[in-house]
Amino acid sequence: MKKQQSKTTHFFVDESGDPTFYDKQGKLIVGNEGVSKILILGFIKTENPKPIRQVLTKLREKLVNDPDLQGIPSLKKSLIAFHAKDDCPEVRQAVYKTIVNLDFSAELIVARKIENIFNKRHHRKETEFYDDLIAKLFQNKLHISSFNEIYFAVRGSRLRQKPLEDAITKAVQGFEKKWKVKIESKIDIYPQRPSGEACLQVIDYINWA
Numbered sequence: 001m002k003k004q005q006s007k008t009t010h011f012f013v014d015e016s017g018d019p020t021f022y023d024k025q026g027k028l029i030v031g032n033e034g035v036s037k038i039l040i041l042g043f044i045k046t047e048n049p050k051p052i053r054q055v056l057t058k059l060r061e062k063l064v065n066d067p068d069l070q071g072i073p074s075l076k077k078s079l080i081a082f083h084a085k086d087d088c089p090e091v092r093q094a095v096y097k098t099i100v101n102l103d104f105s106a107e108l109i110v111a112r113k114i115e116n117i118f119n120k121r122h123h124r125k126e127t128e129f130y131d132d133l134i135a136k137l138f139q140n141k142l143h144i145s146s147f148n149e150i151y152f153a154v155r156g157s158r159l160r161q162k163p164l165e166d167a168i169t170k171a172v173q174g175f176e177k178k179w180k181v182k183i184e185s186k187i188d189i190y191p192q193r194p195s196g197e198a199c200l201q202v203i204d205y206i207n208w209a
Contacts, residue, residue, distance in 0.1 A: 009145040010049050012199040014153040016040040016207035019126040030113045041133045042108030044203045056198040059098050081195040084208030106206045109137045131167035138171040143183045153200045154191040
């Protein structure tokens with residue numbers, strides 16, 4: 001077990017896929033059009049997110065003046081926020097070439113959507129499935145730094161802060177039970193739209209890859 005260091009670690013969390021198992025009639029729809037067979041949750045972590053934000057801002061400034069990209073419909077959205085699924089190939093290539101040299105590390109957890117496990121372990125509740133993965137993703141990560149700031153990508157109108165705080169608490173409890181220690185780190189959670197946080201756009205690209 002690593003000794004705690006007096007520093008701040010920033011985590012930026014996003015997902016790929018969805019936690020959906022059933023339609024409104026209770027029919028299993030995993031693998032149907034628009035419903036993924038897996039759910040990926042991942043984060044990038046860094047001690048200094050400022051350079052990442054600056055580099056992506058400069059990339060957008062470069063792309064907006066690239067004559068070869070003018071007229072591509074998706075460019076307007078890319079200039080607001082990079083999103084790997086929706087960006088055109090030229091933009092996607094530019095983003096990957098840019099982020100490969102940035103100072104961060106990434107970790108991901110991949111869950112196959114298996115019906116009997118979902119029903120027994122998560123009581124047919126998508127929120128339990130999702131938050132169980134979050135707890136596993138962070139279980140051995142939050143004792144290393146004295147301060148942790150966790151940014152979650154939020155899309156739509158879902159209010160996720162309280163459930164995510166509960167999932168992080170579960171991760172902390174799991175670590176404490178395993179190692180029989182008390183985590184004293186400070187943990188702050190910030191739901192954030194990717195358009196307002198460039199580092200969330202980076203984990204979106206990592207998940208897509």
